[in-house]
Amino acid sequence: MKTDQIDIRVGRRSGAQKLLGLCAVCLAALCMPLSFTGPAVALPDIARELGGSPLALSWITNAFMLCFGGFLLVAGALADRVGRKKVFLAGVVVFIAASFSLSHASSIVALDLLRALQGLAAAAALSGGGAALAQDFEGAAMTRAFSCLGSSFGVGLAFGPILAGFLIQHSGWRSVFAGTAAIGIVALVLATLCMRDSRDRAATGLDWPGAASFTAALALLTYAVLRAPDSGWSSPSVLGLLACAVVLFGAFVAIENTVHRPLLDLSLFRYRRFIGVQFLAAAPAYSYVVLLVLLPVRLISIEGYGSLEAGQIMFAISAPLLVLPMVAGLLTRWFSAGSICGVGLVVAAAGLLWLAQCPPAHSAVAIVPAMFIIGVGVSLPWGLMDGLAVSVVPKERAGMATGVFNTTRVAGESIALAVVAAVLAAFAETGLRDATAGASLPPASQALSEAAHWLSLGSVGEVSRLLPGLDHAALLASYGRAFSDLVYVLAAITLLSAVMIFSFLTRARPAVSTHLGGADSVAE
Known part of the structure; x- marks a missing residue:
């Protein structure tokens, strides 16, 4: 590391201070999946209270993800230029304010706008925090620190649906947002006391x-x-x-x-491992993240489970992230990180194929094993991705590295959510058209299209209003076929992603570089 390029605001720091700084970043990171999974579980309750069109309701998730992904690259660059701690603290403060405001939102428009603000703040917190960790830890310690960061996401994803279901059942959907604000306050206090500030002094402007x-x-x-x-x-x-x-x-x-x-050093794309890391960043979007939105809708609105019950079932898909990211880190002693990640995606694809065989008529017992296998597969690359992301750039550009990686990951997720919603609606429209083909007065094309959008959101009542001649069994069968066809598509994308990971990330074992020239050691 070039010491003249790093401006350190605090002198020599103890190991305890570094660990508390790590805890602050991990707590902030915990808020991100809670902010993603919580509203997904709360969506039916939000729709009943605030109303809104299918497009407006979809923005509850997409506004957060789009602003989160779109601002990560900018936030990473700002962290390198103005100070990693400053950007982290600013992000956490705005996140807390937005979360409390969300708990008092009175309209779907206000909710969507505040979700966008929450996404911007989350991007600043994650980019600033990740870049700060890269300055405090080196070598194997940095790998362990980023494994902890990945595990924090895993904890949020594992317990997010259960926590959201519990809060919704006892205090209403608004308490989901207040809960994330409370966690953010703890992260803010720890970071203020223990995190050091640093920046890239060679940076001149954004x-x-x-x-x-x-x-x-x-x-x-x-x-x-x-x-x-x-x-x-x-x-x-x-x-x-x-x-x-x-x-x-x-x-x-x-x-x-x-x-x-x-903002983005395009020369990095000369290196195979850097390209491979970007493929890896986007892969979980189709194998895992979209299911965190689709499955609660299916369980609550289609199969009739309560919010708490649905959250408990969702634990099956996220529980492996509590343990396996750390296990994957240990496995790198014997296997390359790329091989572990590729195998994990193959396992996730197998779980998706199993899930596709389980229509809504099946009990939760039937889909839990498939969900668990998907979680196991995704958990293997989950704890390795962040460390790989910062291993191919100079340490003073860590903010840029985390910004690029997280932008690819989160932007890929926001696009995946939009694509999957469109594909599910298209499959649902085909199923509804087939189900109503024998009717004496077939519904108009516009009515079918609108009904398909509502069905993709699980709003059975709206579908029945638009298509009054369609019986409930046929409606469920249409949804089941659409869901299965979509999951087959997700399995194919996941297998293709595994092939790309094996191609780009298995030729050499990863190595942590401290200068651009060091990227050659991990490129070919």
Whole structure:
């Protein structure tokens, strides 16, 4: 590490201070999955109280994910430039304020806007915290620290649905947001007392044109995918949004190739392992993350479980993340990280194929084993990803590294959620059309399309209102076929991701580099 490039605000620090700083970052990281899984479990209750169209309800999840993913790259660059602790603390403070405001939201529009603000704050906290950890720990200690960070996500994902179900059942859906704010306060106190501030003194300013073009491109792409089920993929509005997104992504690449201190160092894409890490970042979106939204809707709205019961069932898919990320870290003594990650994705694909065989008529006992296998598969790469992300860049650019990796991960998740919602609605529309084909007065195409959107959200009552001639058994069968077809698609994507991981990340064992030249050691 080039000591003249790091501005350290605090002198020599004890091991206890470093560990408490790690705890602060892990607690903040714990809030992220809670902010994701909690609203997914609360969605039916939110819809009943605040109403809203299918598109407005989908933004409860997508507003958070889009702003989270779109701002991570900017937040990482800001952390390197103005100070990692400053960015972390600012993010946690805004996150706490947004969470408390969400617990008092009076309309679906206010809820969506506050979720967007919460996503921006979460991006700042995660990028600043991850970059700070890379300055406090080195070598094997850094690997263990980032394994703890990954395990914190695992704890949030494992207990998030159960906690949300308990809070909803006893205190209503608003308490879900108040709970994350309380955790954020603890993280804020620990970080204020124990975290040191540092920055990259070689940084001269933020690449605002690059930041604006990238964020706008990502927003337009996600919005186009969300609009597609309503307007059609070939509609002028969707095609126009997609075209604008492509132009802005092109502008972003052009800007990054010309500015002195780019938001994203495109030269890193020369290295195979850096490319492989980005594939790895996006892979869990289709094998795991989308299920955290789809399965609570199925369990509560389609199969009739209560919020607490659904949360308990969801524990099966996330419980492995409590232990296996640490186990994966230990396995790197004997196997390459790429091999472990690839095998994990193959296991997750097998679990998805099993899940596809379980229609809604099955009991929870039938789907729990499939969910558990998916969780086991995803847990193997989960604890290795963050450490790999910072191993291919100079230490003083750790904020950029975590920003790129987490942007790929979270932006991939937001796009995956939008794509999966569109595909599920399309499959549901096909099923509903087949189910109503024999009716004396077949429903209009617009009614079928709207009913399919509501069915993808689990709103059986709205579907029955739009298609009054459709009996309940046929409705459930239509949903079951659509869900199974979608899971088959997810399994295929997961297997393809495993092939890419084996190709890019298994030629050499990972090594922690402290300079750009060191990336060669992990590239080929």
